[in-house]
Amino acid sequence: MAPDPSDPSTSPSLARPLVVTADARLLDELLQLAVASCGEVDVAHDAVAARRHWRSASLVVIGVDAASSCVRAKLPYRSDVVLVARVSDGAESADDPAFQAAGALGADHVVVLPAAAAWLTERFGSAGTARRDEAPVIGVIGGRGGAGASVLAAGLAISAARVGRRPMLVDADPLGGGVDLLLGWESTAGLRWPELSAARGRVDVAALYGELPRRGELVVVSWDRGDTLDLPVEAMEATLGAGRRGSDLVVVDLPRHLDEPAVRAAQVADEVLMVVTADIRGCASAARMAAQIGPHCRALRVVVRGPAPGRLRVADVGQALGLPVAGSLRPEPDLAVALEDGEPPAGSGKGPLAEFCERLVAELRTPTAPRQVA
Structure with a gap:
C-alpha cells in the first residue's frame, strides 16, 4: 500500500531524525545535540515504537541499550543508521562487544560519546533538513x-x-x-x-x-x-x-x-x-x-x-x-x-x-x- 501523505511519519517534507533509546541519560545528551543542530527529532524508547518512523526518518540514531531489541524486531534494512554509546557505559571504542549488533542492524557508523559529539551534531544537522525523496x-x-x-x-x-x-x-x-x-x-x-x-x-x-x-x-x-x-x-x-x-x-x-x-x-x-x-x-x-x-x-x-x-x-x-x-x-x-x-x-x-x-x-x-x- 502506498504511504498515506497525511501521516507525518511518511510525509517527505516532515522527515526528521529518529532517536531510539530507553537510556534517559543518553537520550538527554542526544536531544541536546539534535536540538542545537536540527531542531525536532522523533523519539522511540524501543523497537516497537521505532517501527512507525523507521523507514521515513532522515536518520536513525540507536542507543546501544536498544540495539538488541531492534535486531530481534527484524526491522527492515535501511541506510543512515548510527549506533551510539557513552564512555561512561564502559564502551571505550567501536571494538567493544556492546557494538556487536552493529552488523545485524546495518549501521553505517558506530560512535562513542563524548568523543563523537561534534560529528554527531553535524550529522543531525544535515539530516534535519533532508527530504525523503527516494523512489519506492x-x-x-x-x-x-x-x-x-x-x-x-x-x-x-x-x-x-x-x-x-x-x-x-x-x-x-x-x-x-x-x-x-x-x-x-x-x-x-x-x-x-x-x-x-x-x-x-x-x-x-x-x-x-x-x-x-x-x-x-x-x-x-x-x-x-x-x-x-x-x-x-x-x-x-x-x-x-x-x-x-x-x-x-x-x-x-x-x-x-x-x-x-x-x-x-x-x-x-x-x-x-x-x-x-x-x-x-x-x-x-x-x-x-x-x-x-x-x-x-x-x-x-x-x-x-x-x-x-x-x-x-x-x-x-x-x-x-x-x-x-x-x-x-x-x-x-x-x-x-x-x-x-x-x-x-x-x-x-x-x-x-x-x-x-x-x-x-x-x-x-x-x-x-x-x-x-x-
Whole structure:
C-alpha cells in the first residue's frame, strides 16, 4: 500500500531524525545535540515504537541499550543508521562487544560519546533538513514456480515508463534466465550483474545509468546467460541505493530461492507482491513462500492470478494465506504467445496485465524531488 501523505511519519517534507533509546541519560545528551543542530527529532524508547518512523526518518540514531531489541524486531534494512554509546557505559571504542549488533542492524557508523559529539551534531544537522525523496521499491515474487512473478515485475516497470515515470527494473533471480530476455532486450548493450558485482557504497547515479541497458525512461539491471556467480550483497545494496536516488520507481524481480542479496532486496522494499495462482496447490506453495519471505518484508500482499479451476475466489486465497490482497489478474490467453513473439509484458497497454499494472503504479507515491539523470 502506498504511504498515506497525511501521516507525518511518511510525509517527505516532515522527515526528521529518529532517536531510539530507553537510556534517559543518553537520550538527554542526544536531544541536546539534535536540538542545537536540527531542531525536532522523533523519539522511540524501543523497537516497537521505532517501527512507525523507521523507514521515513532522515536518520536513525540507536542507543546501544536498544540495539538488541531492534535486531530481534527484524526491522527492515535501511541506510543512515548510527549506533551510539557513552564512555561512561564502559564502551571505550567501536571494538567493544556492546557494538556487536552493529552488523545485524546495518549501521553505517558506530560512535562513542563524548568523543563523537561534534560529528554527531553535524550529522543531525544535515539530516534535519533532508527530504525523503527516494523512489519506492516494489518486490515481486512467485508463490510457486511459474506463477508469473517476472512477467508482473516487467509489466509494472513498463507501465510506469508509459505514464512518464522513470523506472528501474532489477533482476534478482540468478537462475531466471535474465529479465532482459523477457523484455526482448538481450541484444541491448549495457552492463549486467557480472560487471556490477564489484559495486559498493554510494554509486554515482549518472555514471551507472549511462552504462545500463536502457530504452526511453526504463533502465534494467539483469543477469546474462553466462556462468552464475555469487553476487555480493553489497552490490545489491549499492545498485538499489542508486536506483532509489535516480528513479521514480524500482521494481525487483525476486527469486523463490532466497539468497542473501534477495533477502536484502526484500528488506529494502517498501512492499513485496506475491503472485499466487488460484488453485489449492498454488495456495499451499504460497503459504510456504510467505513463511520464508514474510519476516523480511515491511509489507506483503497477494496478487491472485486466474484462472480458478476449482472456483476459488480472490478473497478465499487471501483468507487462506492470512494476507491482504492487492488485486487479481484475469486470465489472458494471448499473453504467452505475445511474450514468445518478443512483445514485452504489458507492452501494448491493453489487457488485464496492463490494466492491473497501471492501477498499481497510479497508487504509488511520486518522489518529491525531480530526477537529475542524463
